[in-house]
Amino acid sequence: MGSPSLPLRKGISLTVIACLGVFGSVTTVFAQLSAPSQLAPSPSEVLASGVLTNAQGQADPNGEVYVLALPDQSDMIGLPAGVQFPLTLAGFTRTNARGNYVVNVSPATLMTTNGRHGYLNLQVIAVSGGMVMQFAYSVAPTGKGWRVEGGANSTPSTSFDFSKRTVTGTPVAAMVAPGSPTAPTGMAMKPAASPADASLSVASQTSITPATPTPSLQQLRQSTQFASTASASPMIGQATGCLVYWGTEYYDITEHFLNAETYGGNIPETVTEGTNSSTTATLGVAYSYSGASGTWSAAGTSSITDSSTYGVSSTFWNTYSVYNRVNYRDLHYTCGGIYREPYSFYDLLSADGGPVGITWQWNCSPHYAGDTWYTGSATDATIGGGVNLGILSVSAQQGFGTSVRLTYHFNVAGEVCGNSSSGPAQSSLLEADPY
Numbered sequence: 357m358g359s360p361s362l363p364l365r366k367g368i369s370l371t372v373i374a375c376l377g378v379f380g381s382v383t384t385v386f387a388q389l390s391a392p393s394q395l396a397p398s399p400s401e402v403l404a405s406g407v408l409t410n411a412q413g414q415a416d417p418n419g420e421v422y423v424l425a426l427p428d429q430s431d432m433i434g435l436p437a438g439v440q441f442p443l444t445l446a447g448f449t450r451t452n453a454r455g456n457y458v459v460n461v462s463p464a465t466l467m468t469t470n471g472r473h474g475y476l477n478l479q480v481i482a483v484s485g486g487m488v489m490q491f492a493y494s495v496a497p498t499g500k501g502w503r504v505e506g507g508a509n510s511t512p513s514t515s516f517d518f519s520k521r522t523v524t525g526t527p528v529a530a531m532v533a534p535g536s537p538t539a540p541t542g543m544a545m546k547p548a549a550s551p552a553d554a555s556l557s558v559a560s561q562t563s564i565t566p567a568t569p570t571p572s573l574q575q576l577r578q579s580t581q582f583a584s585t586a587s588a589s590p591m592i593g594q595a596t597g598c599l600v601y602w603g604t605e606y607y608d609i610t611e612h613f614l615n616a617e618t619y620g621g622n623i624p625e626t627v628t629e630g631t632n633s634s635t636t637a638t639l640g641v642a643y644s645y646s647g648a649s650g651t652w653s654a655a656g657t658s659s660i661t662d663s664s665t666y667g668v669s670s671t672f673w674n675t676y677s678v679y680n681r682v683n684y685r686d687l688h689y690t691c692g693g694i695y696r697e698p699y700s701f702y703d704l705l706s707a708d709g710g711p712v713g714i715t716w717q718w719n720c721s722p723h724y725a726g727d728t729w730y731t732g733s734a735t736d737a738t739i740g741g742g743v744n745l746g747i748l749s750v751s752a753q754q755g756f757g758t759s760v761r762l763t764y765h766f767n768v769a770g771e772v773c774g775n776s777s778s779g780p781a782q783s784s785l786l787e788a789d790p791y
Contacts, residue, residue: 403478403495403502404459406515406524408451410484411566413519415455420483422576423447423459424598424691428472429661432602433700440601443691444470446478448580463497471497473661475505475636481573481691482516487566488573488692489516491523492641492656505659506638506738506753518566525560525656528753529784530737530775532615532715546619546789549718560751562654567645572598572690603686605699610708611639611680611752612742616672616762617787619714623770625788626763627678629704630667635759636660639682639743640750641697647686652747655695662701670705675787677709684745696745717773717787721780723766729780729788730763731756737775737784764788 408419424443426432435441446466447459463471470476475496482489491514494505503510507526515524569577576598618625629635636659643655660682670678681702687695723729735755742752754760764772770790774783 401460401462401501402458402511403447403461404457404480404512404514406457406513407455408457408482408484408515409455409517409519411487411518415453416451416484416518417453417455418484419451419455419457419516420577420580421449421451421457421459422481422483422580423461424479424481425466425470426477426479426600428470430472430663435602437602437604440599443479443598443600445576445598446476463500463502467497473636473659473663475659477658479689479695480514483569483573483577484516484518484566486569487518488569489518489521489523489564489566490643490655490693491516491525491562491564492643492658492695492697493525494638494657494659505636506657506735506755521563521565523562523564523655525562528560528738528751529735531560531740531751532737532785533740546716562656564643564653564655565645565651567692570690570692573692576691598689598691600687600689603688603694606684606696606745608702609682609684609743609745610706611637611682612739613637613678613680613705613752613754614736614739614762615712615715616676616678617714617717617785618672618675618764619787619789620768620770621673622768622790623788624671624673624765624767626669626671626761626765627705628667628669628761628763629680630662630664630759635662635701635704635754637680637682637698637701637752637754639698639752641695642745642748642750643693643695645693647694649747652696654748654750657751657753658695658697660698660700662704664701666704668705675712675714677712679706679708680704681706681708682743696747698743714787714789715785717775717783717785719775719777719779719783720771720773722771722791723764723769725766725769727766728763729766729772730761731786732781733757734782735784736760762786 404423408416410416423446425446451457495502504526508529513526616625638657638659642652644651683699685699738753741749768790772780772788774780775785776783
């Protein structure tokens with residue numbers, strides 16, 4: 357991992373959070389959620405949802421949830437350490453009697469300002485019994501709705517359990533451990549079909565220690581009338597104090613992108629990135645309330661985009677681990693804690709991998725010798741522990757699409773196989789093997 361290169365400086369003066377017209381949607385959300393019977397907004401507009409469990413292990417009927425959106429990446433790249441910038445309050449709500457919450461926001465409200473790269477990086481803050489837990493994830497619009505970047509379903513779901521000190525997020529498309537094959541490279545014959553369909557994974561769960569609210573978060577709570585001392589509803593342009601500022605940068609960190617899975621040496625696989633000058637990765641973030649050694653936890657994901665004008669292709673004749681390199685940076689939040697999160701790409705398709713065993717798949721289709729097969733827009737699998745930040749290892753995921761493509765060249769007759777029962781074209785894990 358690269359060494360820190362920028363010193364941390366004091367933040368500059370506080371900035372007013374401009375809510376950019378979001379409160380028109382937020383106040384509607386609050387009105388809808390005030391009655392438990394109305395806790396069923398259109399799933400096409402759900403930006404955040406889940407359950408709060410209090411420190412006694414019971415559903416919290418008085419919980420609070422705040423959803424904050426970071427600025428678009430293009431507004432953050434290049435800012436020096438210590439420069440503060442505001443978060444946009446995308447939504448807020450109380451839980452109902454069953455501890456459920458939903459924040460319902462139209463994509464059009466936020467994408468033109470905070471999502472010019474096609475996604476939003478969000479921070480979700482949950483308050484229960486005077487304690488706070490936080491989580492991060494990325495969403496992208498789908499028409500009038502939202503889908504979680506790297507998620508196996510389209511509805512964002514994040515549940516906070518203050519008794520167990522755990523956060524459960526949206527299930528990933530598929531989860532694989534780096535370098536953990538199910539069969540050695542020397543196996544001469546594909547084993548019998550497995551009935552398992554690994555297209556979906558269990559929901560991701562992480563341990564996070566609850567913390568006390570900061571003065572900035574208390575100011576936000578009061579502005580929304582959730583705190584007992586509140587006296588007025590929030591207004592557009594009101595200063596809430598939820599700001600962030602850049603800290604130390606960490607350069608040249610390896611990211612385990614995927615395993616190129618092909619068996620036998622006669623069906624080479626080409627991995628291509630950057631074909632349309634826009635490659636996006638959704639990488640894990642680390643969170644600490646204090647920043648002290650031993651206090652860091654995995655706390656969700658954040659997306660970054662490479663907007664440079666170059667592309668890279670590599671061809672592999674046997675199964676091989678494939679890597680990128682990325683940069684991370686510390687983000688200090690006045691509403692609580694430090695996130696170490698992805699900042700930018702360092703390079704694409706670096707020579708950091710090596711041979712690995714093949715992971716067999718059994719949802720297959722046959723192809724003639726001379727065929728060429730390539731991926732469409734399916735979501736790639738999530739690599740557990742794909743990025744080692746030194747303080748801990750976090751996940752890595754990139755979606756197939758116009759900027760990331762896997763291509764199989766059938767020099768002999770064979771089959772392409774995936775982990776989804778819907779077929780290879782819908783799969784997040786792929787392999788090709790000859791007959």
